[in-house]
Amino acid sequence: MKKLRRSARLVDMTQHLLARPHKLIPLTFFADQYGAAKSSISEDLSIIKELFESEGVGLLKTVAGAAGGVKYIPRMKAEEARQTIERIGRTLESPGRLLPGGYLYMSDLLGDPESLGEIGKVFASIFADAEADYVMTVETKGIPLAYAAAYYLNIPVIIVRRYSKLTDGSVVSINYVSGSSKRIQTMSLARRSLPENSRVLIIDDFMKAGGTAHGMIDLLEEFKAKVVGVGVLMETADVEERLVDDYVSLLRLVNMDVRDKEIRLELGNYFTGKE
């Protein structure tokens, strides 16, 4: 037991909560930890709660009763989420990002812990109540986004393999048709990586026709898993028929003109409600 003054206790409780998103911490844990009365701990928590909410850090949810306690739910305010994604969108509109073959260069953004943290927190805010057990993505570019969201949801990540598959033991593989290129491809997931009846949140960087996401949903059926959400950083606007109906996009690629070197993005369906 560490006897701390209130000021030091507040610092310690803050860091303890921030390091454990979505985890229920019994009030008795803090009371025992600091040799303080539960009433003092409650007062401390209300100070932290108020500050977290006013600063947009997140919510502190109090669960009453014997099995009760307090839980930190990372949640970005709606207005801050919109501004964050708008800012990221503007960064991505820089003409130098247009690559041969009509690709959009995003690796720097997906490599930057600060931007990733922001996007991850937006996803975690959107899917905070989905009660996902796992975040799933497919290698390679979706991986950092999946981890960023999983960090704030405090749940594990499972990675569907498209390339490397040697070292995972027994795997379940499916063929799927890439919606845009119409090519048949294979994806696989290690049998042991996902228990049956899990609730899974799919996160990816990019969605065109949705063939990859659709493939992941098919794959999850093999594991008797339930898809509780699909979130993509960016979708493309010019798609005739989307293979996935229910998904959230943060950004939408409206136009990419290779000749005029123009990239035009708008906010995705999460913000605009556009189908």
Add this chain to the structure above:
Amino acid sequence: MKKLRRSARLVDMTQHLLARPHKLIPLTFFADQYGAAKSSISEDLSIIKELFESEGVGLLKTVAGAAGGVKYIPRMKAEEARQTIERIGRTLESPGRLLPGGYLYMSDLLGDPESLGEIGKVFASIFADAEADYVMTVETKGIPLAYAAAYYLNIPVIIVRRYSKLTDGSVVSINYVSGSSKRIQTMSLARRSLPENSRVLIIDDFMKAGGTAHGMIDLLEEFKAKVVGVGVLMETADVEERLVDDYVSLLRLVNMDVRDKEIRLELGNYFTGKE
């Protein structure tokens, strides 16, 4: 400006610092933010500093002078780092992890944000003074570890491609010989992902003979970059000639007996000093 009482100010300063590792924050920022005297801010910081150090959260470094301020350096205590890695090692020794082909199943560990956070903080503690500008890894399994370390160092990640390479624009590729299988392979890095004269920390999950790490070092020469450290989660013990001399390992795989289903790990060279 938000006028806050000391208690709320301590909570806000704590969350602000924790969210920005290795970043210098001027005292005037806090003073302006809260409309408080610099002397009050200094007192607050000494409370936070003491708690961070006693609880093993990290250090608060104060930089004096006009361009001065305060910096949060995530640093795990040596004893805690050892215990953390020992615990992870014991988890990995479970016989069920032995896969056909003599592979060790680690995907669950590499998918778990909590374990990853711990390993990332150990790497960030080891390389806290290396002044790296980037963390580099090669797809796929090293990616989460690289991000975990980069999060605590607050620097970007760059990913060397072995498989996917379509969407990165102009790339630099090299051939390298995998040290254990002696096969010639290719790895590539997008030209624009790394400015010249950068300082790079290499992080990977596994090292056998070190062919992959050696390839990454060769590749970095093409970018005129300086390698300031190489860290791997696990090295294997039974290697005749290692292609890389200077590296840090957290764990060492001493024996993996497929017939008797026995896996034996010990602490890596960072803890034991063994070559």
